[in-house]
Amino acid sequence: MANITITQLPTASALTGSELVPVVQSGVTVQTTTGAISGAGALNYPFLTVGSTSGLTQARYLTANTGLSLTDNGAGTTLRINMTGAAASLNGASTGFVVKDGASTVVNRSITVGSGMTVANGDGVSANPVIGLSQLLQNISSTTAVGLLTVNGTTVTATTIVGTADQISVTTGNGVGGSPTIGIASNPLVPGTGGIVIPAGTTGQRGASTLGNIRYNSTTGLFEGYNGAWTAFASGSGVTSIATGTGLTGGPITSTGTISIDVTGVTAATYGSSLVVPVIAVNAQGQITSATNTTINAVTLTTGTISTTPSGSTDIANKSYVDTIAQGLDTKASVVAGTTVNITLSGTQTIDGIVLVSGDRVLVKNQTASADNGLYLCAAGAWTRTTDMDTWAEVPGAYVFVETGSTLADTGWVCTSNAGGTIGVTAITWAQFSGAGSGVSSITFGSTGLTPATATTGAVTVAGTLAVANGGTGQASTLTQYGVVYGSTTTAMASTAAGTTTTVLHGNASGAPSFGAVSLTADISGTLPVANGGTNITSYAIGDLIYASTTGILSKLADVATGNALISGGVGVAPSYGKIALTTHVSGTLPVANGGTGLTAGTSGGILAYTATGTLASSALLAANALMIGGGAGVAPSTTTTGTGVVTALGVNTGTAGAFVVNGGALGTPSSGTVTNLTGTASININGTVGATTPTTGAFTTVTATTGIFGGTF
Numbered sequence: 001m002a003n004i005t006i007t008q009l010p011t012a013s014a015l016t017g018s019e020l021v022p023v024v025q026s027g028v029t030v031q032t033t034t035g036a037i038s039g040a041g042a043l044n045y046p047f048l049t050v051g052s053t054s055g056l057t058q059a060r061y062l063t064a065n066t067g068l069s070l071t072d073n074g075a076g077t078t079l080r081i082n083m084t085g086a087a088a089s090l091n092g093a094s095t096g097f098v099v100k101d102g103a104s105t106v107v108n109r110s111i112t113v114g115s116g117m118t119v120a121n122g123d124g125v126s127a128n129p130v131i132g133l134s135q136l137l138q139n140i141s142s143t144t145a146v147g148l149l150t151v152n153g154t155t156v157t158a159t160t161i162v163g164t165a166d167q168i169s170v171t172t173g174n175g176v177g178g179s180p181t182i183g184i185a186s187n188p189l190v191p192g193t194g195g196i197v198i199p200a201g202t203t204g205q206r207g208a209s210t211l212g213n214i215r216y217n218s219t220t221g222l223f224e225g226y227n228g229a230w231t232a233f234a235s236g237s238g239v240t241s242i243a244t245g246t247g248l249t250g251g252p253i254t255s256t257g258t259i260s261i262d263v264t265g266v267t268a269a270t271y272g273s274s275l276v277v278p279v280i281a282v283n284a285q286g287q288i289t290s291a292t293n294t295t296i297n298a299v300t301l302t303t304g305t306i307s308t309t310p311s312g313s314t315d316i317a318n319k320s321y322v323d324t325i326a327q328g329l330d331t332k333a334s335v336v337a338g339t340t341v342n343i344t345l346s347g348t349q350t351i352d353g354i355v356l357v358s359g360d361r362v363l364v365k366n367q368t369a370s371a372d373n374g375l376y377l378c379a380a381g382a383w384t385r386t387t388d389m390d391t392w393a394e395v396p397g398a399y400v401f402v403e404t405g406s407t408l409a410d411t412g413w414v415c416t417s418n419a420g421g422t423i424g425v426t427a428i429t430w431a432q433f434s435g436a437g438s439g440v441s442s443i444t445f446g447s448t449g450l451t452p453a454t455a456t457t458g459a460v461t462v463a464g465t466l467a468v469a470n471g472g473t474g475q476a477s478t479l480t481q482y483g484v485v486y487g488s489t490t491t492a493m494a495s496t497a498a499g500t501t502t503t504v505l506h507g508n509a510s511g512a513p514s515f516g517a518v519s520l521t522a523d524i525s526g527t528l529p530v531a532n533g534g535t536n537i538t539s540y541a542i543g544d545l546i547y548a549s550t551t552g553i554l555s556k557l558a559d560v561a562t563g564n565a566l567i568s569g570g571v572g573v574a575p576s577y578g579k580i581a582l583t584t585h586v587s588g589t590l591p592v593a594n595g596g597t598g599l600t601a602g603t604s605g606g607i608l609a610y611t612a613t614g615t616l617a618s619s620a621l622l623a624a625n626a627l628m629i630g631g632g633a634g635v636a637p638s639t640t641t642t643g644t645g646v647v648t649a650l651g652v653n654t655g656t657a658g659a660f661v662v663n664g665g666a667l668g669t670p671s672s673g674t675v676t677n678l679t680g681t682a683s684i685n686i687n688g689t690v691g692a693t694t695p696t697t698g699a700f701t702t703v704t705a706t707t708g709i710f711g712g713t714f
Contacts, residue, residue: 050079096123147174167191198223206230247285266291329399329414329433332375332388338363338408345376345383353406361386363400363413363430370427375400385423392421395428411435467491486513530554547575592616609637 015034022029023037049061050072062079064070067087071080083091085104099109110122111129116137120130133141135154143149145158161173161180166189171181190196199207200216207213214225222232242259244251250259266288271278276293283289306318337354343364348356356362360378367373374395375386384390389398398415402408412434417427466472474492479485483495484505499505499515507513528534535546535554549555557575590596592615602608602618607628609617619628619637626639 095125147176148180247283247287261287264289330394330397332386332398332400333361334401334403335361335363335375336378336403337405338402338411338413339366340407341366342368345372346379346381348378348380351405352408354404363402363408365413365430370429371425373428373430374423390423392419392423392426395421395423399433468493484513488512545575549574607637 015037017035018033020031021034021037023032024030050070051061051063062070062081064081067083067085069082069084071082073080082088086100086102086106089105090098093106094108097109097111098106100106108123110124111119111131112122113119113131116134118132118134120132121127122129132138136151136156139154139156140149140151143156143158145156148159148161150157150159158174161170161182163170163182163185166185166187169183169185171183172178173180198215200218203217203219206215206217209226209230211226211228214223216222217224217232220232224230224232242251242253242257244253244259247262248259249262250257253259264283264287269291271280271291271293273293276295279292279294280288281290306316308315310317336356337351337360339351339362343349343351343366345364348358350356351362356378358377358379362376362378362383364376365373375389375398376383377386388394395415395417396419400413402411402413411432413430414433416429416431421427465474468474468487468491473479473485474489475494479493479495480498482498484499485493485495488494494512496505496512496514503515503517505513506516527536527538529536530548530553537546537554537556540546540556545557546554547557555574557577589598589600591598597608597616599608599616599618606619609619619639628637628639630637
């Protein structure tokens with residue numbers, strides 16, 4: 001049967017039925033039916049699948065985002081879309097408010113309220129939730145009353161706190177103007193019939209010394225009160241009789257009566273004048289029993305005080321005035337108070353704790369502008385200088401005594417300004433001349449470690465241990481002589497033991513420093529060994545070489561002529577100096593014998609070769625693809641060029657000893673003939689034409705030329 005092609009077959013009708021048809025599937029011939037083939041056309045229509053399905057190129061497939069999933073119930077059935085996670089939980093929740101309480105769950109919630117509040121429709125199903133106040137809170141919110149409120153069930157009324165008359169007082173009882181204040185009424189009437197208990201305690205437990213304070217003293221067993229001093233009340237039934245003693249008349253008195261001073265022998269009169277002084281006798285009760293006058297005819301008094309300043313030439317002068325004149329002081333009338341800070345020189349004011357009134361004399365000594373210092377009269381308006389110190393002549397040496405004040409009471413001040421100034425222009429300065437009274441009354445010491453012998457006199461000495469903070473050492477005991485003082489703590493010092501001439505001080509980061517011996521093979525004053533950081537050399541010169549002569553000793557190698565170089569030493573051998581043997585100085589051309597080339601320059605692209613013993617030379621520039629040919633002893637090498645990969649000129653004649661042997665290809669002349677196959681072990685020298693028409697293993701079948709063939713077996 002002749003072969004026919006597919007195109008030569010008749011056209012088939014519609015494919016139906018179950019006739020078998022061979023097909024090639026994946027390189028294998030298999031059978032199918034015409035009906036199956038006819039149904040394959042459905043693959044050209046789009047399908048809807050769950051996920052991607054290979055082979056259905058026109059198909060579409062379903063995917064699901066968060067909250068949904070897909071279920072394939074199998075061929076011929078359904079695809080189901082399902083809710084998952086929070087969506088499924090929301091679908092299953094009941095009516096009302098819903099709250100997401102997890103990544104994939106929701107729960108129902110409703111609004112609730114606490115006490116005093118109400119809520120309607122808390123789950124929001126039938127209407128919006130409504131939150132309101134309870135009836136009580138509504139009544140409180142709607143009341144128009146102000147102040148304190150009273151609650152009775154759900155009824156709210158205004159209330160005011162009141163006190164019992166003559167017992168309790170109440171202010172701001174309704175709380176409107178402030179918090180209510182409850183106290184005891186003025187002049188209270190204490191109700192009851194039993195009694196009132198007042199404070200009781202020992203004498204040492206007495207409260208504030210306030211007028212009218214009453215208490216029971218458990219130490220004395222008496223009631224007592226304070227009327228300027230603590231005084232006990234009378235015990236028992238009280239005083240029954242008052243008798244009159246010496247100098248008194250009218251007693252005894254048992255209920256009421258009058259006590260009078262008894263009459264003495266003194267005549268009622270005026271005693272003393274500018275010419276006479278009274279002579280008075282007084283008894284033990286302080287009564288004047290006699291009084292007479294005596295004429296003043298001489299000053300015979302040995303005691304007494306004269307407070308006035310003398311003005312006349314015959315006036316009596318007191319010691320203070322005399323001392324002032326002797327010291328060159330110009331004593332001024334005393335002042336009521338003195339300033340301690342800069343003040344405004346106008347208006348009545350309080351200075352150094354003293355409330356001044358108009359007319360009071362004041363020492364002003366602390367003004368910012370010191371020319372304004374001086375003695376002033378206090379006034380409601382501007383102050384004026386006192387008449388005893390309102391010109392500059394009254395300023396130098398002025399002395400004034402301060403009568404009162406918190407800090408300056410009983411102190412004396414002297415003006416140190418010199419003559420020749422101008423009031424209101426030149427500075428007026430004051431210095432304290434005397435302390436309170438006749439001297440220092442007390443000295444107050446803080447924590448500086450000082451103690452006076454007494455409050456007013458005696459030397460001031462160090463008390464106890466003077467701390468480091470006060471410039472001391474903080475050391476209670478005596479420091480060690482010749483020891484080193486160091487900080488033992490941040491607040492105290494201590495001393496080490498004394499060192500010797502062979503010890504040094506060693507520090508200690510966590511403790512006290514101490515002295516210790518230095519371990520030296522030789523004394524520090526001699527040669528310090530290597531083991532102690534020394535060189536063991538007493539002296540050396542500039543340029544000397546220091547080297548280790550032994551494991552523990554250093555030595556020196558003296559410098560020699562300039563230009564020498566250190567060559568070497570060795571184990572147990574000292575190094576030495578010597579010159580480096582150079583044929584030519586290194587700065588010129590270094591010979592081959594010394595590791596150089598002997599050339600000052602070479603040819604770029606050339607090669608180096610020995611031209612003589614110990615001498616190198618550079619060849620000429622090598623051309624591209626050139627080969628180097630040796631020149632022999634004493635002759636420089638030369639180069640030759642090549643053709644296209646074939647040597648065209650040889651230094652050895654062809655066919656002579658040392659010539660090239662070629663297996664295939666052409667070499668010089670003759671250039672005809674081709675050897676296609678050579679076997680055997682003998683050498684062949686070809687100088688002519690050799691040919692063969694049919695290759696035969698082992699021998700030539702045809703030789704067209706007989707010359708130039710020798711050796712071997714054919």
